[in-house]
Amino acid sequence: MPTREVLTLQFGHYSNFIGTHWWNIQESSFSYEPKQPSEINHDVLYREGETPRKETTFTPRLLLVDLKGSVGHLTEQGNLYKAVEKSLPLHSDLWDSENIQVTTEPVVNKAPFIQNLEKGPADGEDAVVNFEDDVTVWADYLVPRFHPRTVNIVREYEHQSLDQPFNVFHYGHHLWKTEQFQEEFSNKIRAYAEECDFMQGFQVILDSTNGFSGLGSSCIQHLQDEYGKSILAFPVIDGKNFNKSLNDLFKVLNTALCYQSIGEHCSLFSPLCVGQNGWPQAGACRQFNHLTYNSELDYHTSSLLATALDTISLRYRQKEFSTSALSDLCADLNKLGRRAAATSLSLPFPMTAGQDLIDVLDDHEGPLWTSLTPSCDISMDKSMQSLVLRGIHHERLKRPPHEAKLQQRKAAYSCSSVHEMMTLYLACSCHATATHLTNLKAPLTIKEPYPNIFNNNIHQNGDFSPWPVGEEVKSVPVLAGLHSGPSLSHMFDSLHSQASRIKSISKLRGFKDSGLEQDELIECLDQLLTYKEAYEDHYE
């Protein structure tokens, strides 16, 4: 079976933060040694191309959208296919040289990391990099270079503008109807689709609290109408907490409208946020046993979400079982009107140094994963789930018989592969749950600019010790999954009750002006309840 391509779309600043980490992670997993080919089929998400100078390129099959002033040093066209002109063009048949007025915005300084990246290892000292302080926009830690098609900048709204903020669902919806999106952007989607031989579908990451929710939802509707392929969507909320303000209601309403729309048009969606509540405030951040991160830094929080996405998506981009497609993943989880799923992450997968998987699983207490979906705690029971485990090597499975000792008493000792043992474990510990498990040998490679968020008791291979070891983490095993189960009903319930606090939309000016009717708000609230009911079972 040949490659089955997926097109990725990113709408919004936080989505691009996540996307940037994701593409960086993927780039770090490229294998350049022919003897050890990667287990991942990178052609699924990347495309091969050729520049006008006949150089081969390998760029993400990606379209991203962000506002004016949010992309730092990046130019819309990128510098891969055509070098950016250093000086302004002086002569042209387009204008008389005496009759031109040049307006130049201040030059954007490149972040130290980007400067180091561009100059190569040979020439001189590297600048000192401190990501936590340097990173203001996602382009500041972006490793891959993009195809000229990839970057799309919205000219109508400015990044972080206070006067005309892009903070209303309908603004995005109207933006989709402008020529930039109707013609240019949808033509770019078409151009990518035209290149694909066996396209399996689309993955969309979109900010759900601002105008991008409307833009992304409109685009998802377009994709469904035009291509009829599987669409996996991730509406995201950043983890920052602000003071209570009217803005919270804007965010809640945008999110509610977003879920209503994409619930109708995509195959499966999974809301993501590192905060426990998501709305009206992100809330306290999710705790991971061996990580310390700053929930106010997009650079930190987005890396966790990117790790989850990279791991979950391995199911449809591994080389082995190439028929396993996005449509299967969606079909497994979206039955009975359950279009939403929760995302879980276990980073690092808790392997104790010197122990085997069989013992680790046996000794493990509590849930195996942490939920990354707001207002939703994932239970082990009564759900459909698709899990991906990476980085547990066969040698770590169990001891050979002559060293096994106590291990031999355990039922799991008869399992001869990681896949088999994990399946057995899940079958025993999850009640009434169907699990699809994908496992890969290669761990997640940790490489700059991935943030250093691991506690000091983590070994360089990701194992943990009870005491500090002070090693630099190079790779970690990861478990991540998508879960469709009753806990999602709580998410919809909580969003519904927050959105119900909006009694009248006339208080939220932007919405009324841009065409939201009171009836539509009521309809949206009802729809959230309908989604919620799909997750309730009454068998007891």
Add this chain to the structure above:
Amino acid sequence: MAAISLLNPKAEFARAAQALAVNISAAKGIQDVMRTNLGPKGTMKMLVSGAGDIKITKDGNVLLHEMQIQHPTASLIARASTAQDDMTGDGTTSTVLVIGELMKQADLYISEGLHPRMLTEGFELARAKTIEVLDSLKIPIEPTKEGLMDVAKTSLRTKIHPSLADKLTEVCVDAVLAIRQDEQPADLHMVEIMEMQHRTAADTTLVRGIVMDHGSRHPDMPKRVENAYILTCNVSLEYEKSEVNSGFFYKTAEEREKLLAAEREFIENRVKKIIALKKKLCDGTDKSFVIINQKGIDPPSLDMLAKENIVALRRAKRRNMERLGLACGGSAMNSVDDLVEENLGWAGLVYEHVLGETKYTFVEDCKKPTSVTILLKGPNKYTITQLKDAVRDGLRAINNAINDRAVVPGAGAVELAASRALHAYKEQVKGKQRLGVQAYAEALLVIPKTLAVNSGFDSQDSIVKLLEESTALGEAVGLDVTTGEALKPADAGIYDNYVVKKQIINSCTVIASNLLLVDEIMRAGMSSLKG
């Protein structure tokens, strides 16, 4: 103390004279930014972003979209002006200038104590009179190439360099005439605008057929065919797995593969039907067969088609389905059952052109193409963007002229004539409204004045000359931007669209009146949004 401050002590507000001053200064400000762009001698503006992206333009509409306007009044004017462009494709800069000038003139009278209501009533009278003048200046034209060249040239010269404008004029006029069917209004979407990033802007051409930015995806398909039947269809020729069956139902991978093969056969049958038609029509003749599909075509299907020497293109633009029908004949098919020859289009030549990683497919030599392509060329993105904006406006100008069946003299002639007529008319107006008419008459002169300044002449000098000449000749005269003297627009071939002028007059009057009548500006509740 404004009433609002009782309700909301945090509200910011400006009253009466202060409110008016805010509006007037905003209108002047935006006028100052745009004034240098007006006319063929106006300056180009080059905008360079912090990262180095370049944008070059002279078009008021593009500029207003590029600028981040913070001031609420200015942004209201900007929005009204860009709405003007959406309707008629031209006149953005003029709208901004006239609104600004009306406000300025009004300011003089209001500061002397005149109530704004009197002024706006005068404006309304003046507007009606101006429309009368405009109607009397109409020059009827026939929708022929000669008749349209001048109005297209006038519009294009205000957007791009004159040498290029002349080149594009012919391209645009030919394009509109080609797609025009009998007496029906032309649908400008039927002119495809395709970009190719190479060579220079002067290589822009009109292709009497369709150019698509994709090609066949099989190495064995012919790169060039003649006498081709064209099948345009919207039929999926790729195997798509539905989401109906969950993966949990399959026991083994083999079981799945089997099911896939069975479903694949369904697609194969569709391809076979197309091949059967091709065999019937083309085998034994010198004709060939081309499929242009809106949906996908997968490699096994491409293989089958390539073996029959059929050229197949997948994922065509939705709009190209309609365009191809108009260019080649035939109709877009939604099913491949019962295909007959009448469903197919015909083209004399279909060939592929490769540029970097993009393939272009040209469908040419059509019998009577009523859909054509303008192929824009330029060495870089910003050149092409500028050309594209200009071509769009050029097409609109031609289409407006055809729809109006008339043009009006350009080079400021309309404004000058209207101003003279208003000065005469003002004598008949009783009461203070007369001052409004007078202000309006003065304000209209901003167009010829700005034209003169942008061409390097003294505005007072030129206006006096023009008024004298106009009185002497008793007809409308405009400004010659090369000499600063008066000229007859008809002699120089400078024409504007009737509908554009009418629109400018109407919308400027309404907006300026509304702004003048504002007596309180408040800003409340915004502070709670910050955070």
